[in-house]
Amino acid sequence: MAYRVAKMVVLATFALYALVAINLRGPLQDVYPIFSWSLFSLIPNPDYRFTIEVLEARGEKHNPPLRFSESKALFEGINQSPTQYTPRINRLGRALINNNAREVAEARAELEAVFGEEAFRYQVVMIYADPVDYWKSGSYRVVNILEEFASDKQP
Amino acid sequence: MSTLLRLGKNILSYPSISAFAQDERVVRVGRTLVSYYYYIMPYMALVFLTSNALSEENFEPFWPIAWTAWLGLDFAATTLTIKLFFCLVSVAAIFWHDRRFMRVLVFLALWQIHALESSFGAVNHQWYGWLYTSFIFTFLPDLWRKESFESRRLFLFLIWSAQASIALLYSLAGAHKLLAAAGQFVLGEIHGFSSAAFSYLVADWVLKLQHPAPLAPYIIDYPYIFWLPFALVPFFQLFSLWIMVRPRLQKLWASGLLLLYFGIGLTMGISFHPLALLVALLFFCSPFSAPYRSWWEFVGDLPIIGQLYEYLIVHRRKST
Numbered sequence: 001m002a003y004r005v006a007k008m009v010v011l012a013t014f015a016l017y018a019l020v021a022i023n024l025r026g027p028l029q030d031v032y033p034i035f036s037w038s039l040f041s042l043i044p045n046p047d048y049r050f051t052i053e054v055l056e057a058r059g060e061k062h063n064p065p066l067r068f069s070e071s072k073a074l075f076e077g078i079n080q081s082p083t084q085y086t087p088r089i090n091r092l093g094r095a096l097i098n099n100n101a102r103e104v105a106e107a108r109a110e111l112e113a114v115f116g117e118e119a120f121r122y123q124v125v126m127i128y129a130d131p132v133d134y135w136k137s138g139s140y141r142v143v144n145i146l147e148e149f150a151s152d153k154q155p
Numbered sequence: 156m157s158t159l160l161r162l163g164k165n166i167l168s169y170p171s172i173s174a175f176a177q178d179e180r181v182v183r184v185g186r187t188l189v190s191y192y193y194y195i196m197p198y199m200a201l202v203f204l205t206s207n208a209l210s211e212e213n214f215e216p217f218w219p220i221a222w223t224a225w226l227g228l229d230f231a232a233t234t235l236t237i238k239l240f241f242c243l244v245s246v247a248a249i250f251w252h253d254r255r256f257m258r259v260l261v262f263l264a265l266w267q268i269h270a271l272e273s274s275f276g277a278v279n280h281q282w283y284g285w286l287y288t289s290f291i292f293t294f295l296p297d298l299w300r301k302e303s304f305e306s307r308r309l310f311l312f313l314i315w316s317a318q319a320s321i322a323l324l325y326s327l328a329g330a331h332k333l334l335a336a337a338g339q340f341v342l343g344e345i346h347g348f349s350s351a352a353f354s355y356l357v358a359d360w361v362l363k364l365q366h367p368a369p370l371a372p373y374i375i376d377y378p379y380i381f382w383l384p385f386a387l388v389p390f391f392q393l394f395s396l397w398i399m400v401r402p403r404l405q406k407l408w409a410s411g412l413l414l415l416y417f418g419i420g421l422t423m424g425i426s427f428h429p430l431a432l433l434v435a436l437l438f439f440c441s442p443f444s445a446p447y448r449s450w451w452e453f454v455g456d457l458p459i460i461g462q463l464y465e466y467l468i469v470h471r472r473k474s475t
Contacts, residue, residue: 003172003308006294010316014323021327022334030278033286037327041335043352044359045344072365083363084277110276113213132351135358135375 046130048143050093052111055148056121065123069134075114085111092124096146112151120151172315175443176307184442185314186298191440192288193252195432196245196261199285202429203268204238217278219270234271241268253299262289281429287320288433311442315399318437322395325412329392336389353385354378357422366424374422388415394458401456402443409438 017034024036053065057074066074068082068089075082088111095103112120124147129140175181211230216223223233244257244264251257269286272279295313296306336347345355354375361371374381391411398408416431438444447453455461 003305003312006309006312006316010291010312010319014319018323018327022330030280032278033283035278035280035283035324036331037324038331038335039328040356040360041328041331041347043335043339043345043347043349043355045339045355069362069365082365084275086363088276131355131359131362132375135362 044131046128046133048126048128050090050124050146051127052089052092052122052124054120054122056119056150058118085114089124093126093146096124097126108149112149118151121149123148172308172312175311176304181311181442182298182302182307184440185311188314188437188440188442189292189295190252191436192292193248193258193261195436196248197242199265199429200238200242200245203241203272213275215274215276217270217274219266220274237264237267237271240264253297255293255295255297258289258293258295262286262293265289281427284321284324284430284433288317288437291317291320314442318405318441318443319396319399321434321437322399325392325395329389329395332389333393347389348386350379350382352378353381353422360423360425364424368420368422368424370421371423384418391415397458398438401458401461402441403445403447403452404456405438405441405444409434 020031020034021036024031024034025038029036029038051068053067054062054071054074055065056062057066057071068085072082075085088107092104092107092111095107123145125145126143127140128143134140214230216233220233220237223236228236241264244260248257248261252261265282265286266289269279269282272282291313296309298306298310332347339346340348345351357368357371357374361368378385395408395412398404412434413431416427419425419427447456451464454464457464
């Protein structure tokens with residue numbers, strides 16, 4: 001491969017990569033193998049957001065419900081970070097708000113896969129949270145409980 | 156006008172690879188860098204072997220490993236095959252990385268193991284840099300057996316390209332941060348340059364990740380103490396590509412990026428160690444890096460500041 005050809009190919013590839021990556025916003029941040037590299041870009045403001053609260057998982061009932069932000073132990077069995085499930089929870093919340101049954105079913109299947117064959121009962125809630133207040137006080141304001149679900153694998 | 160044009164041309168002129176190709180030391184260091192890259196590959200295999208015992212429940216094979224389904228391999232067989240392949244190839248690469256077929260095998264093995272890691276709901280971004288570098292290195296000419304000016308030039312250019320592929324990622328990260336800050340500023344939200352920004356970012360991520368982060372409580376309580384370094388990060392990242400046209404800055408820039416990773420680890424509990432290791436390797440062992448003879452040379456290389464400095468010198472020379 002001639003040097004000049006390599007130079008043109010490499011520079012054109014970089015330009016294309018930059019063009020695609022800078023236009024990737026929101027939840028869709030990958031066009032494999034291109035990533036947007038938008039990491040820690042948006043500052044999380046006090047806002048409405050979706051979360052889940054676990055009522056029953058891994059054979060244990062939770063009363064009061066276990067907050068998603070305190071549920072790390074549930075994910076340790078599968079060596080995953082709860083963060084990876086945040087987009088799935090958002091998808092489920094949006095689908096519920098939009099009454100999109102197909103989307104709800106898909107988002108539930110994705111989310112519930114984490115618990116495999118075990119019983120899993122949870123509620124999807126819309127909250128209003130200020131990250132700093134939440135960190136300091138450990139509480140958020142529940143605006144609305146959207147729906148309660150139990151996985152298909154109930155005993 | 157001619158001064159500005161000259162400065163513009165100066166900014167865009169990246170280091171002459173042809174000149175570097177005539178320097179025996181540069182070529183030797185380039186070869187060493189490539190060797191180091193393959194010497195640490197078994198360590199990366201070890202990272203993959205020991206990091207995760209991912210569960211079968213969430214396994215959704217990513218398309219680069221779709222062949223495992225066609226062959227009827229189950230989860231355990233898929234994992235074992237790919238991990239074993241990467242282990243064997245990474246060890247073999249220590250001895251035979253001077254052969255193109257070996258470098259192609261390393262790329263394939265890395266591609267497969269990255270796809271395996273990305274088959275659990277989300278693509279693993281940490282390894283993209285390794286993938287890009289391995290891919291670029293498959294095109295390296297056979298400088299170990301047959302040297303010519305042309306092959307030296309291509310060899311060094313491909314090393315430059317591997318470095319630039321990593322620098323580009325950081326520049327994109329910086330660009331996204333600046334765009335997001337501008338967008339949030341327009342909306343009247345807390346944005347990347349607000350005094351409280353760091354505390355909001357840290358609080359949100361520590362809650363999301365549920366990881367311990369030793370400095371998080373201090374950042375959340377006293378964000379203004381760390382405001383300046385936090386506000387400078389997007390600019391520092393944005394100008395990462397600059398080190399590809401001013402390569403003497405590479406070691407300093409790489410040190411800054413490593414500091415950034417330490418900072419992220421201490422404040423948010425997130426580790427980027429595969430990418431940090433690659434940055435250290437590519438830029439601390441860079442064949443293009445050379446020491447500065449004076450502070451003025453260093454200042455002249457800095458983005459914006461250096462150009463202003465250069466402009467002032469040219470302007471003064473013209474006026475005398």
